[in-house]
Amino acid sequence: MKKGDRPIGVFDSGLGGLTVLAALRRALPRENFIYFGDTARVPYGTKSPEAVRQFSGEITAWLVSKGIKTLVVACNTASSVALDAVRAAARGVEVTGVIEPGASAFAASGGRKVLVIGTAATVSSRAYGRALRRAVPGALVTERACPLFVPLVEEGWSAPARGRRAAAVTRLAAEEYLSRYRGKGYDSLILGCTHYPLLKGIIARAVGGKINIIDSAEAAALEVRRTLARAGLLRPSGSGRAEFFVSDAPRRFAALASALVGIKPRRVGVKRF
Ligand code: DGL
Numbered sequence: 267m268k269k270g271d272r273p274i275g276v277f278d279s280g281l282g283g284l285t286v287l288a289a290l291r292r293a294l295p296r297e298n299f300i301y302f303g304d305t306a307r308v309p310y311g312t313k314s315p316e317a318v319r320q321f322s323g324e325i326t327a328w329l330v331s332k333g334i335k336t337l338v339v340a341c342n343t344a345s346s347v348a349l350d351a352v353r354a355a356a357r358g359v360e361v362t363g364v365i366e367p368g369a370s371a372f373a374a375s376g377g378r379k380v381l382v383i384g385t386a387a388t389v390s391s392r393a394y395g396r397a398l399r400r401a402v403p404g405a406l407v408t409e410r411a412c413p414l415f416v417p418l419v420e421e422g423w424s425a426p427a428r429g430r431r432a433a434a435v436t437r438l439a440a441e442e443y444l445s446r447y448r449g450k451g452y453d454s455l456i457l458g459c460t461h462y463p464l465l466k467g468i469i470a471r472a473v474g475g476k477i478n479i480i481d482s483a484e485a486a487a488l489e490v491r492r493t494l495a496r497a498g499l500l501r502p503s504g505s506g507r508a509e510f511f512v513s514d515a516p517r518r519f520a521a522l523a524s525a526l527v528g529i530k531p532r533r534v535g536v537k538r539f
Contacts, residue, residue, distance in 0.1 A: 282460030311385025
């Protein structure tokens with residue numbers, strides 16, 4: 267197999283990382299992908315950094331054994347607490363997380379005061395805060411955990427198709443988490459969790475005003491394109507394919523992938539650790 271034809275590895279705690287895969291496929295339509303969702307051990311957002319580091323290291327070693335040419339850590343929680351473990355297990359394969367690209371997008375936008383929302387583990391790690399202050403010295407950063415958003419998305423309660431009352435519950439949760447930041451001079455908000463792009467409209471309404479919403483998934487996809495171009499590893503032609511693996515419940519994964527992100531995997535393999 268030619269170097270450029272090797273797949274890009276993408277992993278997440280479950281299906282949320284499909285928002286990152288979707289962004290990657292838009293930015294890199296010729297590339298082949300191999301996606302792993304750790305559905306047996308999801309959520310990562312409530313777990314200890316040690317556990318997330320162990321899981322992420324195991325997944326990385328397996329993806330590297332599949333011959334990937336680069337690795338994307340789609341999960342914000344794993345990107346926050348486990349990037350060192352991932353790099354150690356990646357044996358020289360380039361690794362891109364979602365935190366640094368999100369911070370660079372904030373810097374490029376000229377923002378100064380930013381609200382970051384994510385899982386409890388992402389927020390307690392303060393990884394976004396550090397990256398954002400590195401990217402924009404003197405930036406004012408507030409980090410806020412919104413733990414109910416992940417189950418609400420997986421329940422399908424972000425989609426208007428599930429009815430007004432379901433969406434109203436999600437709007438209420440968003441109000442509860444975010445309305446206190448309205449009118450407080452924030453110029454940017456970072457969607458620091460794989461699931462949150464699916465709630466973008468509801469989140470934007472809850473914070474109100476003209477806040478620039480930064481999707482770390484989009485930023486990471488552009489960063490991966492730059493990394494591959496620099497290394498001469500872009501796939502020059504053809505249309506890319508994606509393979510899917512999970513650690514449990516492949517049918518549920520396929521059904522939710524289609525319902526939530528519009529990705530319809532032809533086959534979902536199972537890899538247990
Ligand atoms: N993928 C996780 C993240 O982006 C959200 C789901 C979880 O808690 O595992 O942080």
